[in-house]
Amino acid sequence: MATRSPAPPSPFDTLSRSILPIPDPVYVGLTTYDAKDPDTSFPPIKALRPPTKAPNVLILLVDDAGFGSSSVFGGPCHTPNFEKLAAGGIKYTRFHTTALCSPTRQALLTGRNHHSVGMGAITEMGTSAPGNSGVRPKNKAPLAEILKLNGFSTAQFGKCHEVALWEVTPVGPFNQWPTGSGFEHFYGFVGGEANQYYPGLYEGTKAIEPDRSPEDGYTLNNDLANRAITWIRQQKALMADKPFFVYYAPGATHAPHHVPAEWSDRYKGRFDAGWDVLREETFERQKQLGVIPADAQLTARHDEIPAWDAMDDALKPVLARQMEIYAGFMEQTDHEIGRVLDAVRDLGIMDDTLIYLIIGDNGASAEGTINGCFNEMATLNGMPGIETVEFLRSRIDDFGTPKAYNHYAVGWAHALCTPYQWTKQIASHWGGTRNGLVVHWPNGVEAKGELRHQFHHVIDIAKTVLEVCHLPEPAIVNSIAQAPFEGVTMLPTFTDPKAPENHRVQYFEMMGNRGLYLDGWTACTRHRTPWKADAPPPFDDDVWELYAPDDWTQSSNIVDQDPKRLADLQRLWLIEATKYNVVPLDDRGFERVNPDIAGRPQVITGNSQLLFQGMRVTEACVLTLKNKSYTVTAQVTVPEAGADGVIITQGGEYGGWTLYCLQGRLKYCYNFFGIEHYITTSDSDIPSGDHQLRVAFKYDGGGLAKGGDVTLFCDGTQIGKGRVEQTQPMGYSADEACDVGGDTGSPASPEYGNTGNRFTGDIAWVQLDIGEDNHDHLIKPEDRLKLAMARQ
Template identity: 45%
Template sequence: MSGSSTSSPGAPQGVLPYAEQKYRGAVGTSYLDSDPAEFPAPLRAPEGAPNVLLVLLDDAGFGQFSVAGGGVPSPNMEALAKDSVMFTRFHTTAVCSPTRAALLTGRNHHVAGTGNITEVATGYDGYTGIIPKDTATIGEILRQNGYITAWFGKNHNTPIYETSMTGPFNHWPNGLGFDFFYGFMAGDTNQIRPYLFENQTPVGTPTDPDYYLSVDLADRTIEWLRGVESVQPDKPWFAYLAPGATHAPHQAPKELIDQFKGQFSGGWDVYREQTLQRQKRMGLVPEDADLSARPASMPAWDSLDADQRRLYERMMEVFAAFGLHIDQQVGRVLDHVATLPDADNTLIFYIVGDNGASAEGGFDGTLNENAFFNAYLMKTEEMLDRIDEIGTEYHFNHFPAGWAHAMDTPFPWTKQAASHLGGTRNPMLVKWPARFLAGGETRTQFTHVIDVAATILEAAGIEEPRSVNGTAQTPIQGHSFLDALTDADAPEHRTSQYFEIFANRGMYKDGWWAGCLAFEPWQAVRGSFDPLTARWELYNLEEDFSQAHDLAAEHPAKLEELKALWWAQAAANKALPLDWRGAERFSSEMTGKPNLASGRTRFVYPGPLAGLPEASAPDLKNKSFTLSASVQIDDGASGMIFSQGGNTGGWAFYLLNGTMVFAHNYLDVERYIVRSDDVIGAGAHELTAEFTYKGGHDYGQNGAVVLFVDGREAGTGTIEQTTPMKYSLSENQDIGTNTGTAVTGEYTSPFDFEGDLTQVIVELGV
């Protein structure tokens, strides 16, 4: 009798995982009278399947980088473009998590459970913030077809209440089909002081003063590629590189920032005009395209005073340096890939933004993007005296909305505006030398982020599975655009696509676009809205590339047709019910999002514990609470007892040279500090901070503080205003140390506690 079959499990089939192979030979009493032993055949990808490098930048507009005519230099993107095709009508969803879920699954973002970012998730199927089992990721499909898979950088596709050290981990990158993960678990992070993970293990926060996240991610990607190429050079790999750039905070090395001094003095209106002219010269925009209008509510650059111009210029100089920096780092990865033996058979997708540039800094910009999520917009006078700190680790800075609009040239609006191209159109570069040798060309087929997964599967020769890990799959909704790589006149496979974010709605069909902007992106609090009576606009994109001319009045029947189609698509894709609320959706109390701490009023921590995400920690917002710590210290002790948040907002309870300190950072606008009256001497002590909230059911109000040492009152003070909704998207709760940025300027992280910290108790009031 013959031995077991050795047929490759990589042959196309519709069910994953492949059936486990069993030995089918004859087994005797010993190996001497048995058929030869044979191990199960290793999983192999289809013959000729390419490596895949997928790069996705964050919060980058169509007219931002020089590769698409923008004013931010991108020499490495330009070099790639010479060997690639650029898709100039490629579309995202208008916000990051939805785009990423759509990219990874090949389904529309609501179908993939990600109608918005996970922090504002609700309990409806299209808005849970959970990628469901019936929409398996491209990473999972490739992994189960013989690929090695890795994810570097931003993961904003895990529910916020599942990002602690207790998991569960099935929605982390390793559970979504990636063999290896290195990066951060949040929508954004301080580029100099991030809190990082390797797979499911916290790495913590780097302490190197010269550290930058983009450099680290490039280093780790190259290191991983070297490893897989040396250990399994015949096995194809899939690397997903998702840097945090150019999402706020905008941070870059000083020497790069200094290069841009004075380069943006003309302002955002001049920038838009110059960018459009460059885009036309490059052939990216038709010669007859008009520049779309600046929003009526947005100030003209010429209307600004001298202080505003000085501040806004500096913010743009920092942003440009940030953009150049990420171009340099991704360029290092591209250069390494080019040296690999199988570089020709490496398929590269470089998506220049997961949505348009962000206007969430408001009209004046901000030192703290998180202020927007708490419905607070900073004013110029609050920032001018700290202008030289912009771009450093000390602030979560974000430029003004006027610059965001300019970065999206020639289109109207910005990130969040799913109703318009400024929020949804991003350049994409695609390179595959084995199949496409020419370069420097453009493609104008209407494509969408859901089409990338289908394109990868066709390139790899892998069948779309009907079932993955025991779950029947919702069919991939994307269409492969692989034929467009070799044929500029390939048909447009995507003739219809709906869009929705925060009730901002768009509908594309056969060259026409209908859009309804519910709220301007810088409106943090949005009030009442009627989606049935809201005004829609209409554009003929075949004749009006830049969406400059609203034709709603001229073609009412066409508009009604597209509006009806949008409602039908919304119902079919789980985009209903519409929810236009802004900052208030960050509140678990308002949305009912799970929280590991919900239902508890007392938390006991037996000693140091670092890196607990805010969403899994006791909710200290808008209520009274008490912190108590059992310590053993020497004279003059310093160090963190308890912190929640960082320089974007939050609380800190610490010792500083023997003095007990309790502090609140209100959105990097004010820091309220209460100190003990006397220095605390050596010995064992019970240290307590009691905060009594005075706001009742109002959000973000004031409160009184009383400090105690061994039960005796040791100091009092007032916190004039508290952070109402969210301390941060990426800072943590720490006990015995401070893993992220500092809540106050009195200490620097990590600020380890000097002495023994045997217990910390948090008790919540009302």
């Protein structure tokens, strides 16, 4: 397909676009009685288009990648497609994010600071405070909505982590989902991370399953690229004159670090020398590339991050393997993004496409603990200690495979943020917020392989896109008066490497870590680190640091030399924080997971819940059964051939529970982080016909994560008894569903696979009940009706 040729000026160039949707034109003129009358004449209908000079826009966002991760910025991960894109465009060496995924993404998609759009942290930690609510204000319309209403085709692929937790349901509301936020098409997942082998996928707002299994070669990275390529080709085949806006955010390289061995094996032995050597090697490459100055200083490793030589020698092979897998994951991500870029080239539209490649929505992730982990859910549940060195060594060959849910150690995260201090979540320092950026647009950026050193922030992208597309910031969108964008344009730097710096001031804050940039100066304070579980200090006890404009890496704290300047910057930080809803500061961790404490809505309340066959819902949509006694009752019809398959399951291979039948017998499996599987089996087969099957779990009590006794019932009669020694206190999974009638994700029990596990009979309903009861009674239809009415 040929490049979209320059079009002559059109009526679309003179449209008033400050009010969106653009009002329909009203015809005023002669109206005839008969359409065959020679005087019958109406202006032809024209499909809305942007101004004629508007290019296609493609934003590519890599996840959890530090400044020193990709080879295009001196890192160890081979990324030839990123390098090729940079060789044909420009690289920004002082581009910044927010230090965490949801906030960066909402800031990117709206052109406003993250607290301004309610995203002070990830959606799962939303509170009732305006800056942390997880709800995008209606007066801050997203970029996709603005572009769509100006005539762009719009599509999003991959990760969406901007939907409030209580809105991730099959029945909405969907106004914050991609298709409710300006994207006409969405294919991807909703949440913080996805299993690369068993993702919880949506097309639009409909839950779907992958078309292949991991055994057939499925990975999410490959699937997303295929979908994006198909959509882009189709869009240009049908509407070649209509530019597109594609937001491609694959969720890689966020944990779990999943990648086929063909990618990770390319790095065998490359990291045996450890993370301290890796930092030094990366630092030298960065100087050679010019992405840091020749006189830049490598920042010191903080005492909270252990030296490689201090690590247990028995663990080092596991640690090296963790990094090999991550590097392979990054290279696979580069390959799949390269396929999308090749599709754009093959269509002949590369010159007319503005591409932003953002290598990381924050610094590299230090959420994997000092030793790294085989199952990240153990860490997220506050139980990293269950994975001993011996356990990690025993699973070394499973890292990166469908059997693992792995994450690398803190030391690797720090090394991948070279040359800066700290990591993801730590918004005070550049290690958490400075990310590599590549801009490529042959029709607007003539520079090839040049560097740009102006300070910019992710909120600047939306403003720049509108300017490039000759579109104004709208005054009204969907009848709502709009607040102004909070970023600045990057357009002057596209053509002038010495363009004056126009992003003069920027606040940073995440979980109490905070900083301020002003005309080269930075003031910052690290309040907490993500791998330490101890309570952070009072905010007023935080120790602030000061760095001068010529200190590229924030390596030399000069607070003692200029206390007045620090005081001025601290005051300015507070002004900015007040302006953008940053206060009240909130450094709570696990407490914010509890919706009652956080003050956010809950999808499910009360002590009972009904579910029906075919339902697939997220963990937030299910009654919380953790750390308490409960029963699960299912009304089923067993066929003559006997019962097989899953009745109900929650979670997956890395933690959860499932009630199922196998070879005619009723079974309950509690999966403790994939480490232990406590399976209770009925003493006899379930006969054919209609039955109420039930599992009762009697919690031991006395705190979190305790065990309990399991009893199985059929029609009120006890048919089996077992024991669960320990349970997961906070969450089963980050992305697995609760399924009725099958297990659509990874298998929660080792006794069945991820395919062919659907229940062979019929399920009328499943009821969850919290608390102990006389488990021998049957639930009558009128009882269920009362329950349903009580929930209205």
